[in-house]
Amino acid sequence: MQLITYQDSGRERAARVGVLLESKVIDVAALARHENSTLPHTMLGLIDAGPSALDRLRQLIETHRLGWPVGTATWRDNVRLLAPIPRPRKNIFGIGLNYVDHVAESSRSLDTAKDMPAKPVVFSKPPTSVIGPGDAIEHNAAITVQLDWEVELGVVIGRTAKRIREADAMDYVFGYTVINDVSARDNRRAGQWIFSKGQDTYCPMGPCIVTADEIPDPHNLALSLKKNGRSMQVANTSQMYFRIPVLIADIASAITLEPGDIIATGTPSGVGAGRTPPEWMVPGDVIEAHVEGIGTLRNPVIAA
Incomplete structure (x- = not known):
């Protein structure tokens, strides 16, 4: 459904x-x-x-x-x-550096490590960052001139998970959605990402949640993102480095996952920071993030 x-x-x-x-x-x-x-x-x-x-x-x-x-x-x-979950109960769990090509482009443009991480890189986005389809991404020029996009598959948790086995992790999935992990690249602070990624309007989500029974293989879904109709990101969730069961089990090993919690599973290459020259979102842009089997999440960018 x-x-x-x-x-x-x-x-x-x-x-x-x-x-x-x-x-x-x-x-x-x-x-x-x-x-x-x-x-x-x-x-x-x-x-x-x-x-x-x-x-x-x-x-x-x-x-x-x-x-x-x-x-x-x-x-x-x-x-x-509206966003499928307009006000999550707690922060969205974001996963960084989870596609090999994105790790490579990030190491060139964002000074991150060249090697794949040994364990999932977890950060968070507050509930106040969530907006829905058609809502505006705010570009505050006083804070950032490097506002970037990241199309991601979102995983919605259906029941409480605490210290579960990786082999059982998919039993805890309620469904899937589309997330744009908006990021102010010039707002990273000593390796901490929440100010860069957690500002108001930085978590567009939608257009729906597709229940898990209708997506038998979430690791074989086409991902894409367009800016003003131009293709920026094209990939497949098969390229994830840490797959969904690993992510769920890893987070639940120390932080209890509860019904309605959301995991943004990482983005592939093609972000603005990795382009030559770098390209950013500015007021007037329209961003369309798409995940196969779920739909397209469209958001304009406005001056704030």
């Missing part, structure tokens, strides 16, 4: 969780009420409810697919998509 968080312009403006089916959006909680049942009206609530809630939702979708009850469906064009 493609799960979204949205606002319906024709009804109440409160954020709702929905299922995206071609050109229609199905209100999860409203569909359940029609059957005298209950399902959560937020994405975090749906994740917290566990696999049984998803099974119930699938059954409801199949039952009504040929005719949606009044008040449960609206046209996609009538809604505004």
Whole structure:
């Protein structure tokens, strides 16, 4: 399923969780009420409810697919998509230097090590950095002149993981989304990345979460990013150095992962810092980050 968080312009403006089916959006909680049942009206609530809630939702979708009850469906064009999890409970876990070609370009342009890291490089982005599809990435010229892009596959955790085996790690995945790990390259501080990567609007996310059952192999998905229609990044998640089970198990070895937590799994080569000459995002740009099987996340850049 493609799960979204949205606002319906024709009804109440409160954020709702929905299922995206071609050109229609199905209100999860409203569909359940029609059957005298209950399902959560937020994405975090749906994740917290566990696999049984998803099974119930699938059954409801199949039952009504040929005719949606009044008040449960609206046209996609009538809604505004928000980030699938508009306000994560805690920081997004970012993974640095996780594609071989990106490590090479970073060593040339950002003075990072030439060798692949021995263990995953983990940093974080605060909940306040999250924005949704169509929302603006803020370019604050007083802070940065080196605002960069990074398309990434985002992994959404579905249940609590603490000191788990790598072999079991994929059982903890709820689904996948698209993340643009926006980075102010000139804001790194003595090797610490959170100020560079955690500023407001620096974590565009969306357009949806695709449940794990619909992506049987997350290590074989095309990744791409365009700036103003020009191709900047083209790669495949098969090029990840540390794969998703390694990342989940590594983080959970010391930090408990909880339902709704998000891991941004790293970016391939093609970032602005690695180009000759370097190329940055500036106000007026439009950035489109795409992951196969999930969709395209489009965000403009504005002056802040």
